[in-house]
Amino acid sequence: MFGAPPRKKIVHEIGENLDMLSAGELRERVELLQAEIARLETAAAAKDASKNAADAFFKKS
Numbered sequence: 001m002f003g004a005p006p007r008k009k010i011v012h013e014i015g016e017n018l019d020m021l022s023a024g025e026l027r028e029r030v031e032l033l034q035a036e037i038a039r040l041e042t043a044a045a046a047k048d049a050s051k052n053a054a055d056a057f058f059k060k061s
């Protein structure tokens with residue numbers, strides 16, 4: 001195999017024209033984006049918890 005691996009297909013691009021999508025396709029994208037928001041919130045909370053734990057540890061020392 002030569003070259004870069006194939007890129008993952010973008011399912012939704014922020015700001016793209018939605019006129020050609022059906023109501024079902026729009027609902028699928030909403031579900032996809034809601035799942036991504038939940039994933040981002042979980043990652044942010046984990047980073048906050050890690051930072052808070054480090055801050056607490058170094059403040060005690």
